[in-house]
Amino acid sequence: MPTIDPQTIRQGDRLALSRAMTLVENDAPESREVQAALFPHTGKAHLVGVTGAPGTGKSTLVNQLTKLLRNNPDQGTDPKVAIIAVDPTSPFTGGALLGDRIRMRDLAGDRGIFIRSMASRGALGGLAHKTAAFVTLLDGAGFDIIIIETVGAGQAEVDIAGLAHTVIVVEAPGLGDDIQAIKAGILEIADIIVVNKADHPGADNSVRALRVMLEMTQGKHNSGTAKAHHKVTLQPDSSKTNQPDSVSWKTPILPVISTEGKGINTLVDEIQNHAKFLKDNQLWQQKEAARLRKDLEALIRHKLVRKWQQTLDENKFDSVFADVIERKCSPIEAVDLLL
Amino acid sequence: MPTIDPQTIRQGDRLALSRAMTLVENDAPESREVQAALFPHTGKAHLVGVTGAPGTGKSTLVNQLTKLLRNNPDQGTDPKVAIIAVDPTSPFTGGALLGDRIRMRDLAGDRGIFIRSMASRGALGGLAHKTAAFVTLLDGAGFDIIIIETVGAGQAEVDIAGLAHTVIVVEAPGLGDDIQAIKAGILEIADIIVVNKADHPGADNSVRALRVMLEMTQGKHNSGTAKAHHKVTLQPDSSKTNQPDSVSWKTPILPVISTEGKGINTLVDEIQNHAKFLKDNQLWQQKEAARLRKDLEALIRHKLVRKWQQTLDENKFDSVFADVIERKCSPIEAVDLLL
Numbered sequence: 001m002p003t004i005d006p007q008t009i010r011q012g013d014r015l016a017l018s019r020a021m022t023l024v025e026n027d028a029p030e031s032r033e034v035q036a037a038l039f040p041h042t043g044k045a046h047l048v049g050v051t052g053a054p055g056t057g058k059s060t061l062v063n064q065l066t067k068l069l070r071n072n073p074d075q076g077t078d079p080k081v082a083i084i085a086v087d088p089t090s091p092f093t094g095g096a097l098l099g100d101r102i103r104m105r106d107l108a109g110d111r112g113i114f115i116r117s118m119a120s121r122g123a124l125g126g127l128a129h130k131t132a133a134f135v136t137l138l139d140g141a142g143f144d145i146i147i148i149e150t151v152g153a154g155q156a157e158v159d160i161a162g163l164a165h166t167v168i169v170v171e172a173p174g175l176g177d178d179i180q181a182i183k184a185g186i187l188e189i190a191d192i193i194v195v196n197k198a199d200h201p202g203a204d205n206s207v208r209a210l211r212v213m214l215e216m217t218q219g220k221h222n223s224g225t226a227k228a229h230h231k232v233t234l235q236p237d238s239s240k241t242n243q244p245d246s247v248s249w250k251t252p253i254l255p256v257i258s259t260e261g262k263g264i265n266t267l268v269d270e271i272q273n274h275a276k277f278l279k280d281n282q283l284w285q286q287k288e289a290a291r292l293r294k295d296l297e298a299l300i301r302h303k304l305v306r307k308w309q310q311t312l313d314e315n316k317f318d319s320v321f322a323d324v325i326e327r328k329c330s331p332i333e334a335v336d337l338l339l
Numbered sequence: 340m341p342t343i344d345p346q347t348i349r350q351g352d353r354l355a356l357s358r359a360m361t362l363v364e365n366d367a368p369e370s371r372e373v374q375a376a377l378f379p380h381t382g383k384a385h386l387v388g389v390t391g392a393p394g395t396g397k398s399t400l401v402n403q404l405t406k407l408l409r410n411n412p413d414q415g416t417d418p419k420v421a422i423i424a425v426d427p428t429s430p431f432t433g434g435a436l437l438g439d440r441i442r443m444r445d446l447a448g449d450r451g452i453f454i455r456s457m458a459s460r461g462a463l464g465g466l467a468h469k470t471a472a473f474v475t476l477l478d479g480a481g482f483d484i485i486i487i488e489t490v491g492a493g494q495a496e497v498d499i500a501g502l503a504h505t506v507i508v509v510e511a512p513g514l515g516d517d518i519q520a521i522k523a524g525i526l527e528i529a530d531i532i533v534v535n536k537a538d539h540p541g542a543d544n545s546v547r548a549l550r551v552m553l554e555m556t557q558g559k560h561n562s563g564t565a566k567a568h569h570k571v572t573l574q575p576d577s578s579k580t581n582q583p584d585s586v587s588w589k590t591p592i593l594p595v596i597s598t599e600g601k602g603i604n605t606l607v608d609e610i611q612n613h614a615k616f617l618k619d620n621q622l623w624q625q626k627e628a629a630r631l632r633k634d635l636e637a638l639i640r641h642k643l644v645r646k647w648q649q650t651l652d653e654n655k656f657d658s659v660f661a662d663v664i665e666r667k668c669s670p671i672e673a674v675d676l677l678l
Contacts, residue, residue, distance in 0.1 A: 032671045035669060035671060036669040036671050036672055039666060039669035039670075039671075040666045040667070040669075041666075042666065043666055053392070053393050053394075054392050055392075055394075136669075285664075288664070289664050292660075292663050292664060292670060293660065295670050296660065296663060296670045296673055296674070299670055299671065299673075299674045300644075300647070300674055300677060300678065301640065301643075301644055303674050303678055304640075304643045304644060304647055304678070305639075305640055305643060307678070308639070308643055321631075321632065321635065324631050324635060325624075325627070325628050325631060327378060327379045327380075327381065327382055328379070330374060330375040330378035330379075331378075331631060331634050331635045331638055332371045332374060332375050332378075332638065333375055334635055334638075335635070335638045335639055335642050338639060339639065339642055339643070339646070
């Protein structure tokens with residue numbers, strides 16, 4: 001494999017970008033040089049996370065959203081859009097690859113759009129880290145909007161979507177009762193809630209129920225029992241007068257019919273409103289810092305384990321582990337023997 | 340908090356058991372002593388994982404299954420059953436706690452049943468580790484069957500359910516198309532597939548579709564493109580003649596109506612068949628070893644990070660991180676400076 005010149009990625013070479021992403025997926029050491037070279041040029045892209053339970057129609061929504069972002073008549077700009085589709089449960093076939101093909105047909109030919117999916121199993125921490133690396137590459141390649149779509153609705157997927165500046169949670173009517181269990185956790189990270197399939201029966205009820213749940217969640221935030229996410233108290237900005245001590249984003253709930261493209265324009269507006277809100281209130285930088293810190297900590301953990309593995313006496317490990325299997329030594333005691 | 344005598348847990352003191360679990364949840368150092376003391380007495384329980392997408396009715400299924408396991412007329416035994424309900428997305432309210440209350444009403448009063456939920460957010464690796472610790476405590480306390488139920492259907496939940504000897508994947512008809520994306524990954528870990536809500540329209544189709552997907556997955560296994568899970572090639576056992584070189588478990592697909600208790604008896608039979616299959620083919624010990632190894636590795640990672648944190652110069656960290664935020668130094672370069 002030839003080494004990749006980061007400069008060509010900055011100049012828009014899609015093949016070099018794809019290759020760099022493959023290096024990241026394969027954990028190749030060369031990927032680090034490319035990332036390090038691009039890193040000084042990052043920090044410009046708007047990261048938009050899209051998550052929600054299976055069956056809510058996220059992929060169709062993301063496709064329609066991407067098309068409108070590219071062809072927005074209200075804007076003079078011509079933003080480049082990248083999509084990272086993260087599918088942690090699909091090991092080799094199925095969702096991601098099938099989704100890719102459908103997408104290619106739908107969005108192909110527009111060189112302002114770049115799509116990459118990651119169907120990687122078994123490497124959970126690695127998945128969040130690889131998503132972060134993809135973001136660095138795409139941001140460095142000059143993509144203005146990077147959509148991070150996750151297929152599942154577990155904690156890992158929520159964490160990955162949570163890397164974004166703006167998190168869109170997609171719901172749909174009639175997905176069964178115990179989805180309520182998921183919602184409480186997922187609503188907390190939502191900056192925008194989309195009720196997709198708004199023409200299906202029960203959509204009005206879903207919107208109403210979500211509004212109530214959202215009020216409960218935000219009520220909890222305000223009473224200080226959880227990390228404030230929607231509401232952030234800041235020092236008054238000296239450059240403006242009459243600004244309240246506390247700024248808050250009111251999470252909109254948007255009915256959408258993705259298959260017909262209905263409601264997508266409002267979604268685009270709210271995404272832009274949210275970016276403006278973050279920037280106006282110095283929250284953009286806060287989110288960037290939190291994201292970089294998480295990534296740095298994950299890299300440190302990764303390296304610590306690798307260093308330990310390099311010095312490990314495998315015979316000793318095997319003999320201690322044999323005692324664990326025979327229940328002579330608990331895993332907790334084994335750690336003390338091995339470190 | 341008084342120290343807990345592990346002996347009282349072995350003798351069936353439920354309050355001591357609950358307290359020990361709380362110590363685990365709080366990462367209290369005392370929890371390690373209790374686990375180490377109980378560990379030599381573990382390895383007897385049958386661990387049954389239950390996972391599947393939201394909306395499939397897992398909780399109702401687990402309740403009905405537990406009742407029948409306790410009151411199985413076909414058996415002379417009287418197994419003690421524990422349920423660990425893991426809800427990684429529920430931060431403080433919602434699913435797990437509500438589910439608990441419904442469960443308490445349904446299963447309360449039977450001292451052969453113990454229920455504990457874990458609604459813990461943000462500590463993913465920690466979650467799998469804490470589930471393993473709960474298993475040690477419950478196994479040491481003499482529970483014969485430990486059901487590990489996960490609420491979400493992401494990779495983390497699949498990993499947690501995968502700790503079990505027997506993995507039940509729950510599906511339901513009519514949950515939308517892109518659930519197909521989830522299935523390919525999740526079917527791989529299934530030892531038993533339940534199609535719940537079998538009285539709903541489309542149930543027959545679901546069973547048929549699952550059978551086809553399963554055959555595709557197992558076909559892939561057989562052609563060697565993925566880790567064999569259902570099919571394990573063993574050396575011929577010298578104590579038996581005419582045993583084939585290769586033993587395989589044929590994953591059954593069981594239509595069930597949990598709300599009416601229909602099909603649960605067949606499920607109980609298949610759970611017992613699977614345990615027998617594992618034991619007859621020396622796979623039980625293999626699964627135990629794999630589980631203990633995973634737990635040991637997680638403990639090692641955890642301790643490595645803690646050791647590093649204890650020696651960390653925080654001023655240095657802050658100054659390096661400030662350079663990362665200003666894009667003067669990439670996270671990858673920062674790691675080299677910090678380790």
